[in-house]
Amino acid sequence: MFQPRYLPPPRLEEWDWQDEGKCRGLPANYFFLEGLRGENLRSLEERAKLICRTCPVMQRCREHAIRTPEAYGIWGATTPRERAGHSLAATHAPVQHP
Numbered sequence: 001m002f003q004p005r006y007l008p009p010p011r012l013e014e015w016d017w018q019d020e021g022k023c024r025g026l027p028a029n030y031f032f033l034e035g036l037r038g039e040n041l042r043s044l045e046e047r048a049k050l051i052c053r054t055c056p057v058m059q060r061c062r063e064h065a066i067r068t069p070e071a072y073g074i075w076g077a078t079t080p081r082e083r084a085g086h087s088l089a090a091t092h093a094p095v096q097h098p
């Protein structure tokens with residue numbers, strides 16, 4: 001079973017950036033795409049990434065997901081495959097601030 005290696009300490013200030021996420025209040029299955037493959041998966045990944053790219057905490061979210069590492073879900077406009085390292089440089093979309 002996958003075990004995260006670098007979860008932040010359980011202090012509120014380490015996690016409060018999530019309060020500002022654009023995903024807050026959206027269904028979790030927008031970002032955790034289990035059991036999908038092919039074009040269906042890519043289409044829904046792109047929907048999630050579009051939300052992330054307008055998120056004020058995208059960079060922090062992405063850094064968290066890479067550092068931890070988060071093995072599942074879209075975080076900071078990256079997929080688990082991208083975070084695994086192969087094409088991460090290509091996913092560094094500019095952060096958009098409102």
Ligand code: SF4
Pocket residue numbers: 018020021022023024031051052053055056057058059061062074075076077
């Ligand atoms: S970058 Fe995406 S996953 Fe991360 S907090 Fe923002 S909307 Fe949520």
